[in-house]
Amino acid sequence: MTRTMAWIGFLATLAIALTLGLYTLLEPGRQQAAQERLRAEAIAQATDLYAENCAVCHGAAGEGIGGMPALNSDGVRGMDYESLYRVIAFGRYNTPMAAWSAEEGGILTGAQIDQLIVLLQYGDWEQVSARVTERGLAPPVAVEVEVPDDLLVQIEALPGGESLSRGLTLYAQNCSACHGVDGSGTPLAPPLDNPDLQARGADEIRRTIEEGVPGTLMAGWAETLSPAEVSDLVDLILRWDELQTAGIALPTPEPVVMPSTPEMIAAGEQLFSVACATCHGVEAYGTRMAPSLNNQGFLGETPDAAIYQIIAQGVPGTAMPAWGGRLSDEEINSLVAYLRSLEATAPPAAEPSTGGGMRGGGMGPPWLRGN
Numbered sequence: 001m002t003r004t005m006a007w008i009g010f011l012a013t014l015a016i017a018l019t020l021g022l023y024t025l026l027e028p029g030r031q032q033a034a035q036e037r038l039r040a041e042a043i044a045q046a047t048d049l050y051a052e053n054c055a056v057c058h059g060a061a062g063e064g065i066g067g068m069p070a071l072n073s074d075g076v077r078g079m080d081y082e083s084l085y086r087v088i089a090f091g092r093y094n095t096p097m098a099a100w101s102a103e104e105g106g107i108l109t110g111a112q113i114d115q116l117i118v119l120l121q122y123g124d125w126e127q128v129s130a131r132v133t134e135r136g137l138a139p140p141v142a143v144e145v146e147v148p149d150d151l152l153v154q155i156e157a158l159p160g161g162e163s164l165s166r167g168l169t170l171y172a173q174n175c176s177a178c179h180g181v182d183g184s185g186t187p188l189a190p191p192l193d194n195p196d197l198q199a200r201g202a203d204e205i206r207r208t209i210e211e212g213v214p215g216t217l218m219a220g221w222a223e224t225l226s227p228a229e230v231s232d233l234v235d236l237i238l239r240w241d242e243l244q245t246a247g248i249a250l251p252t253p254e255p256v257v258m259p260s261t262p263e264m265i266a267a268g269e270q271l272f273s274v275a276c277a278t279c280h281g282v283e284a285y286g287t288r289m290a291p292s293l294n295n296q297g298f299l300g301e302t303p304d305a306a307i308y309q310i311i312a313q314g315v316p317g318t319a320m321p322a323w324g325g326r327l328s329d330e331e332i333n334s335l336v337a338y339l340r341s342l343e344a345t346a347p348p349a350a351e352p353s354t355g356g357g358m359r360g361g362g363m364g365p366p367w368l369r370g371n
Contacts, residue, residue, distance in 0.1 A: 167236030268338025
């Protein structure tokens with residue numbers, strides 16, 4: 001009996017030892033699998049957050065739009081947790097990047113910001129783009145002026161014409177909507193065919209293009225354009241008079257003027273849901289990030305031309321960007337028509353939606369913080 005009990009004790013001890021050994025071997029794999037599962041869940045939720053709140057400025061695939069920086073880069077992917085949290089939660093001073101933390105007047109909880117950070121560090125941007133498109137939230141395509149091939153040939157025949165040709169193509173794609181197709185300026189931005197500007201010299205013009213002009217609609221383009229592309233634009237601005245002397249000018253697109261129709265209002269409502277509702281709220285009732293537009297005070301005192309100007313030019317010093325370079329006249333007119341259609345039933349004033357719940361942010365799970 002004693003020998004039997006001894007064997008039973010030995011076998012039990014051996015079983016425990018084997019079980020502990022097996023657990024020790026398997027536990028790292030279990031932890032890794034659990035961590036990957038948490039990341040996948042966070043990315044799935046963050047993808048919808050990105051589609052609803054971020055794609056309109058940073059692009060469906062994080063490629064950046066205009067002066068808005070790209071997010072699908074190794075630089076962003078390699079940023080530490082604390083830096084990413086600060087940018088998303090508190091915004092960036094003197095840029096269109098607003099504070100998104102609910103505690104700072106935004107609409108995102110700390111947990112949601114954590115999810116977006118996981119997406120930025122570990123997400124697949126092709127899958128993000130597919131989800132943004134699937135939800136119908138792909139941002140409007142920037143309005144561009146096409147440069148005819150025969151015009152490029154004419155420019156390239158000038159001395160140093162290859163740089164001018166590249167510069168004019170870049171200008172047509174990125175700058176003409178604000179500065180005008182002929183560089184003579186618009187209500188959105190000053191003229192570039194200006195001797196005073198040219199007298200400032202290449203270095204200052206380059207710095208303006210790369211860094212932007214604080215307090216104005218001129219964003220910095222250093223993250224969007226390569227140094228060579230900036231050089232071509234600087235060359236174009238300094239030599240603009242040569243194009244004028246040669247009689248070279250971009251074709252001027254015909255302005256689109258449309259009346260307010262049911263179809264136009266419906267198109268404006270759809271565009272508003274994609275481009276505007278994140279900040280101004282569903283049916284334009286406002287959020288803590290942007291004011292209500294659906295109220296008698298705003299609609300009764302703001303004529304259509306002023307609404308058009310606000311959309312096209314943006315509001316310097318706020319998170320309201322200029323949409324004139326990304327939306328056609330027809331699209332902006334449709335937004336004006338949609339907002340005007342709300343006036344008949346608009347309340348005297350509207351309280352903004354305050355967004356979701358709160359929690360102290362900036363900590364994040366240890367596996368996300370790299371601890």
